[in-house]
Amino acid sequence: xxxxxxxxxxxxxxxxxxxxxxxxxxxxxxxxxxxxxxxxxxxxxxxxxxxxxxxxxxxxxxxxxxxxxxxxxxxxxxxxxxxxxxxxxxxxxxxxxxxxxxxxxxxxxxxxxxxxxxxxxxxxxxxxxxxxxxxxxxxxxxxxxxxxxxxxxxxxxxxxxxxxxxxxxx
Amino acid sequence: xxxxxxxxxxxxxxxxxxxxxxxxxxxxxxxxxxxxxxxxxxxxxxxxxxxxxxxxxxxxxxxxxxxxxxxxxxxxxxxxxxxxxxxxxxxxxxxxxxxxxxxxxxxxxxxxxxxxxxxxxxxxxxxxxxxxxxxxxxxxxxxxxxxxxxxxxx
Numbered sequence: 001x002x003x004x005x006x007x008x009x010x011x012x013x014x015x016x017x018x019x020x021x022x023x024x025x026x027x028x029x030x031x032x033x034x035x036x037x038x039x040x041x042x043x044x045x046x047x048x049x050x051x052x053x054x055x056x057x058x059x060x061x062x063x064x065x066x067x068x069x070x071x072x073x074x075x076x077x078x079x080x081x082x083x084x085x086x087x088x089x090x091x092x093x094x095x096x097x098x099x100x101x102x103x104x105x106x107x108x109x110x111x112x113x114x115x116x117x118x119x120x121x122x123x124x125x126x127x128x129x130x131x132x133x134x135x136x137x138x139x140x141x142x143x144x145x146x147x148x149x150x151x152x153x154x155x156x157x158x159x160x161x162x163x164x165x166x167x168x169x170x
Numbered sequence: 171x172x173x174x175x176x177x178x179x180x181x182x183x184x185x186x187x188x189x190x191x192x193x194x195x196x197x198x199x200x201x202x203x204x205x206x207x208x209x210x211x212x213x214x215x216x217x218x219x220x221x222x223x224x225x226x227x228x229x230x231x232x233x234x235x236x237x238x239x240x241x242x243x244x245x246x247x248x249x250x251x252x253x254x255x256x257x258x259x260x261x262x263x264x265x266x267x268x269x270x271x272x273x274x275x276x277x278x279x280x281x282x283x284x285x286x287x288x289x290x291x292x293x294x295x296x297x298x299x300x301x302x303x304x305x306x307x308x309x310x311x312x313x314x315x316x317x318x319x320x321x322x323x324x
Contacts, residue, residue: 029242070216093208147217161263161265
């Protein structure tokens, strides 16, 4: 459990920050990779060592950070939707429907729109939609895993480079 | 050859990612794509705030991420294409140079948020492009080291 703690802590932090609009407008796509880098630093500090980080460890810690960020972020997003009874989907749907009508979209598109309107209605009535929650969970799992892994690689390169410079100075 | 194949795969993935960003513009050409739009938008919301007035586009169609993010991913895409054709060490290992390439982006974010000037999509895109290029080359360097080590072991 101790070896997963840095990923859990940084994943939680990244999940929270991803939900806050002001922070998100500041940092865009850098939250998850930065969380992965911090996770690597914390992992080394918790073991009390300063050694070269292996690629496999960096990628796995980055991946775990991304996964935890996705889980915590989705949980928080669901909580926010439960309280506000509103979602980003509701804002974008009318425009999509207008586009679909203008382009005489096929029947399957209209059925997809019905599903999406059902999601928006469920959120407005009950504060929760299983399909919407599932969508954000799957998408954030995939994307945060990729960005977390890349962040792990980035962190590995930066920390190993600093270690080499420090060893060179000695 | 292995590293070349990897670089090509990276380019294709980045191309798909960038095409997704411009999904709204592609709707008119590929039927049925607009049903995927809300799900694509949900996906890209994980990496961007998606504020409508900061996205690239006019009228009905906009990018699914802001100008800055569009620049970051466009920079990574262009450099990934160059990396496919370039032989030798086409990557970055100098952390200071990476920090230097990200400095304009950081400065733009700070100056805009402190009210020094109004948000400029062009400035956001260009600073993002420079940062994205730098980060891509740095990560490519990390992958190259990984490939080198595994080839030395094998």
